Amino acid sequence: AQKITQTQxxxxxxxxxxxxxxxxxxxxxxSYGLFxxxxxxxxxxIFLIYQGSYDQQNATEGRYSLNFQKARKSANLVISASQLGxxxxxxxxxxxxxxxxxxxxGTRLHILP
Amino acid sequence: xxxxxxxxxxxxxxxxxxxxxxCEQNLGHxxxxxxxxxxxxxxxxxxxxxxxxxxxxxTVPNRFSPKSPDKAHLNLHINSLELGDSAVYFCAxxxxxxxxxxxxxxxxxxxxxxxx
Numbered sequence: 001a002q003k004i005t006q007t008q009x010x011x012x013x014x015x016x017x018x019x020x021x022x023x024x025x026x027x028x029x030x031s032y033g034l035f036x037x038x039x040x041x042x043x044x045x046i047f048l049i050y051q052g053s054y055d056q057q058n059a060t061e062g063r064y065s066l067n068f069q070k071a072r073k074s075a076n077l078v079i080s081a082s083q084l085g086x087x088x089x090x091x092x093x094x095x096x097x098x099x100x101x102x103x104x105x106g107t108r109l110h111i112l113p
Numbered sequence: 114x115x116x117x118x119x120x121x122x123x124x125x126x127x128x129x130x131x132x133x134x135x136c137e138q139n140l141g142h143x144x145x146x147x148x149x150x151x152x153x154x155x156x157x158x159x160x161x162x163x164x165x166x167x168x169x170x171x172t173v174p175n176r177f178s179p180k181s182p183d184k185a186h187l188n189l190h191i192n193s194l195e196l197g198d199s200a201v202y203f204c205a206x207x208x209x210x211x212x213x214x215x216x217x218x219x220x221x222x223x224x225x226x227x228x229x
Contacts, residue, residue, distance in 0.1 A: 033217075035217045035218075037217075037220075039154075043201065043222065043223050043225075044220065044222045044223065045203060045205075045220035045223075047216065047217045047218070047219070047220075050216070050217055089154055091156065093217075099161060099168055099169050100146065100158050100161055100169055101158075101217070101218060102158070103155070103156040103157075105153070105154070105155055106154050106155075
């Protein structure tokens with residue numbers, strides 16, 4: 001069963017607008033971590049932001065913030081003031097047990113000039 | 114200095130051949146992983162090693178054999194390559210197994226394997 005769901009296979013956004021990438025997850029673990037990764041066309045996986053399940057505040061890293069709604073099991077990524085260089089695949093990921101992280105299918109984001 | 118380095122970056126080979134992909138990390142991490150990214154960009158874990166010990170072996174054909182000579186290295190050997198093995202293979206590392214660190218996993222740049 002899919003445990004990380006990213007419902008937006010692709011998005012087009014005008015430059016300088018804010019973007020929200022959706023992610024919902026399913027877990028029975030009381031403690032878990034949530035991540036977002038960016039994969040540009042060059043192919044590398046770039047870590048963006050992390051949210052622990054017990055963290056009271058939403059994580060922020062520069063223009064990235066994670067809108068964590070624990071009761072709804074959602075962990076949306078918000079990118080403020082989008083830039084052309086934000087065009088990439090974005091993956092939501094979650095810890096599974098102690099051993100690994102699992103990924104959603106990704107959202108391809110296109111920033112339009 | 115590259116934190117997680119994989120070689121080669123590209124690998125084109127014929128069906129039936131045997132090939133290896135090497136991975137090294139200089140982050141002092143205890144745990145290393147191999148992930149496979151298919152043509153639809155889906156990332157799936159294959160193996161993980163914690164301090165040279167195999168921890169995770171997902172449902173992967175026996176033709177794939179990881180080897181970890183020390184905790185800084187995790188190599189992937191593939192026997193009798195098939196067309197369906199074509200994918201991007203990512204090595205990754207993380208701090209101690211069982212800890213959720215805000216740094217997450219650090220990935221290598223990937224190896225694009227094409228089997229013809």
